[in-house]
Amino acid sequence: MIGMVFVSFGFRFRVNVEAMNMVESVGNYSRHRVAPIIRRFIEDDKVRYEVQFLPVVSGQSVANAYMRALTDLAVNRNIPVCDMCRSYMELGGFPKRPNELKDVAVRIQECAVEDITGFMAAPPGGGQAVRRTSRVQFSYLIPDADSARHVSPMPQFHVRYGKEEQMIFNVESGSAIYTLITNIDVDGIGRVDSNKIVVNNRRDRITLAIEALALMINGGYVGAKKSRYFPQMEPLGAVAVVSHPYPFVVSPLKVRQDSNGALAPWYLEDTVVRALRFRQMFNAMVKIFYLDNEFNWMPQSDEAKKIIERVNDINSLIDKVKNEVLGQTKDGTA
Secondary structure, three states, rough: OOOOOOOEEEEEEEEEOOOOOEEEEEOOOEEEEEEEEEEEEEOOEEEHHHHHHHOOOOOHHHHHHHHHHHHHHHOOOOOOOHHHHHHHHHHOOOOOOOOOOOOHHHHHOOOOOHHOEEEEEEEOOOOOEEOOOOOOEOOOEEEOOOOOOOOEEEEEEEEEEEEOOEEEEEEEEEEEEEEEEEEEEHHEEEEEEEEOEOOOOOOHHHHEEEEHHHHHHOOOOOOOOOOOOOEEEEEEEEEEEOOOOOOOOOOOOOEOOOOOOOOEOOOHHHHHHHHHHHHHHHOOOOEEEEEEEEOOOOOOHHHHHHHHHEEHHHHHHHHHHHHHHHHHHOEEEO
8 A cells, every 4th residue: 555654563471371362172181282394593503493393372362362452442442342352252263244245435434443453344145345454464473492492382281170089171371572563554444445544543443453452461461361371472572664655564573692692682673674675676665663671782873762662661662663653644645
């Protein structure tokens, strides 16, 4: 979409003893989701790679947490939300009116959750579906395999007391330095296409989309089995880039060894270098905000210092992004 305002967030968390995304139960054994992750090794000044199966949390799971935070925030602010999204607790999720074949513009007007996170309704007998692509993108929560020697999820032994005897069960738990990337197509919120705005509260919806991310992280919306496996998440770092008129995506939040063998925030250095070249190549506006609780990293070049700002916590980072986006966004044009 030409002329877009776009935001890309990257987050880095240390999470200990979590069961945030379980995939199946086999008898009394509950398995954590795992995925193949490529780890980078340097041995004798040579680089090699190894595939490991490590704990992950799916983007679908993170998106569900975001939609719950988005709905709660929208309802509290009297921003339109359809009855089906409001009833996500009773329904066990967000089916998003799969059989209502209303015009896309009408669906957007009726529900901010469907506006921001998309929907699809298909005719029962076939034909043209009514659909909208989500304006928000989520990666998996993925371990930074280069920063720690992660291991596969480990089973934890539990006992539940039945009427007459003890019942044994096992739950796989994982711990990792998790990374997450989230992108928001700000310009697409409240629009049917690149030109047609169909809502009269677009700025409120943009604010909602960004602040729901803060509520999701602060409010403990992410993850399952929270009654006994509440995930302990410690923010280690974050970076956010606001770009206009083209989308720019932050670098994966990985760290690497520097020339002295110490870990360093590769993701910050790479994001800044790419952003400076991106700005020059496309004559684009780029603004970077970052949080660093690990390395006390600071930009070195004067050119970088002009486009980057450090914050003290994730809430401040998200608030800075919101203000920057609203400053770049008008109701009629990007």
